[in-house]
Amino acid sequence: MENQTPRRAASPTQNYLIAYNAVCLALWSIITLRAFFLIPTLFAxxxxxxxxxxxxxxxxxxxxxxxxxxxxxxxGLVRASPVTTAMQVASRILVVWVVLEMFPQIVSVTNSLGRSVAGSTMGPVAFAGILTAWGTTEVIRYGFFVWKAAISEKVPAALTWLRYNTFFVLYPIGISSECMLMYLALGPAAKQGKQVDLLLKAVLLIYVPGSYILYTHMMAQRRKVLKGKGKSA
Known part of the structure; x- marks a missing residue:
């Protein structure tokens, strides 16, 4: 078994980031485990x-x-780009606080056949999509950060592989599910006023270039990490 490189004594900032990532890992783990149990059960x-x-x-x-x-x-507490971080977080905040908070009927309201009124079962499927994609992504991401910051600089190869490869599948699932939820919300949003309706339409248009930026950003990070591992091999 390879010797791990232990972390040096952490600064207050590092301790804060470790605590933050650990809390997020715990919360997302709960959501993801519940989702993996409930999705097949409720759909069945x-x-x-x-x-x-x-x-x-x-x-x-x-x-x-x-x-x-x-x-x-x-x-500057982390080396992440404020722009790409804001893009990724803002899109999710829009989904939870505008789309789902304001228009829960696109997922939860059903007719006599038990199907979602707004688009058959597409609402529940899209919601299951964001739960699966967001949850899996965040458990891996926060798990990676916690290991590297609190345990050892040398992250297990399997965890590193998951961190820099699963986005190939999870990003398309998450992005398409987010877009579907926004699309389903256009109808009820139009009835409440043009402001929210126009906001959702504008965001849907931005998703094409925005998704490309985020996707290529992850690909660049992957190449950088794999290149670094190749040099150290």
Whole structure:
């Protein structure tokens, strides 16, 4: 077994970041484990609309905590880009606080057949998509950060592989699910006024270049990490 490189004594800032990442890891682990159990169970029972009631509140507040990550990047506490961090966090905040908070009927309201009124079962499927993609991504990401900051600079190869490869699948799932939820919200949003309706339409247009920027950013990070590992091999 290879010797691990232990961390040096942490500064107050490092201790704060370790605590922050550990809390986020715990919260996202709870959401993800519950989602992996509830999604097949509720869909099999023909009650996928109950997924929102079971997990939305927990998801909403857990995701809201991520606003701190924009502060971390802007203040230089982490090396992440404030721009890409803000783009990623803002899109999720829009989904939970505008789309799902204001228009829960796109996922939870059902007709006599047990199907979502707004688009058959597409609402519950899209909600299950963000739970799966966001949850898996964050458990891996925060797990990686906690290991590297609190345990050892040498992160297990399997965890590193997951951190820099699963986005190839998880990003498309998450982004397409977010777009679907916004699309389903256009109808009820238009009935409440043009402001929210126009906001969602504008964001949907921005998603194309925005998704490309985030995707290529992750690819660049992956190349950088793998190149560094190749040199150290």
């Amino acid at each position: 029972l023909g009650k996928p609309h109950q997924l929102l009631e079971a997990l939305f509140t927990f998801l909403k507040w857990t995701q809201t905590i991520a606003l701190l990550e924009i502060v971390h990047a802007a203040a």
